[in-house]
Amino acid sequence: MNDHATPLTRRRLRTWLRILRLTRRAENHLREFLRRECDTTLPRFDVMAALHRAGKPMKMSELSERLLVSNGNATAVVDRLERDGLALRVASESDRRVKHVALSDAGRTRFEALARAHEAEVDKLFANLGHEELDMMRTLIRRMEGQSQ
Template sequence: MLGVTRGSESHLREFLRVKHDTTLPRFDVLAALYRRRDGVTMSELSRMLLVSNGNATAVVDRLEKDGLVRRTQSEQDRRTVFVALTPEGLAQFEGLAADHERAVDRLFGGLSEADLDALTEILKRMGK
């Protein structure tokens, strides 16, 4: 199982690098912000991605420099910073996500719907 996971992730990392000149961590941050359109705090983002605050900050710094995300300070607590997609970030992610989905479909295209359902059920049971 670990070999399949690593192989799939490696393939997707290379796909993002070659076809989109981006990285998997950047994709993951954009995807998290896409799911939470109103924005999240940097601490929430770190928890969503299961990474340290420092790792999330480094990725957000680059995305902000590229105009894909914006940071705003909380009016209630100056220590709290919210991050959200910009309109450009939203548009770029939607195109990237569609391509990413096609790449994932190609990776798992040899599996039937029944195979995927069985695999999903097994993984859910293992996760309990």
């Protein structure tokens, strides 16, 4: 057992490239799906999902941290959602530096439909994996992130 023909370093690189490819393919598929079927984009969906999940107004910085994007990026996407009436910005009362952002009623309604369609599409994408394989996948990811950051 324990075939070390390929050095560990090389195998880590190959694995990373495989993960990257998988993610790109899935993202491309979902982007296309959201565009064609739902007339929206992935970044907008991600922001709406984060806001919906939070259930209460979020600070701009919480949003960008949650989504792993820059502050400037969050500002730009929220600007567009706000322009389209899907999100609202409210200045915080306790700290006037802070802006709270939340889905509007229209945004919440819109997102709930989007979320159902998106979930169904993800279900198709991962149709080949069952419970055990999915759990194994998440276990490996958790281990990967173990202490390295």
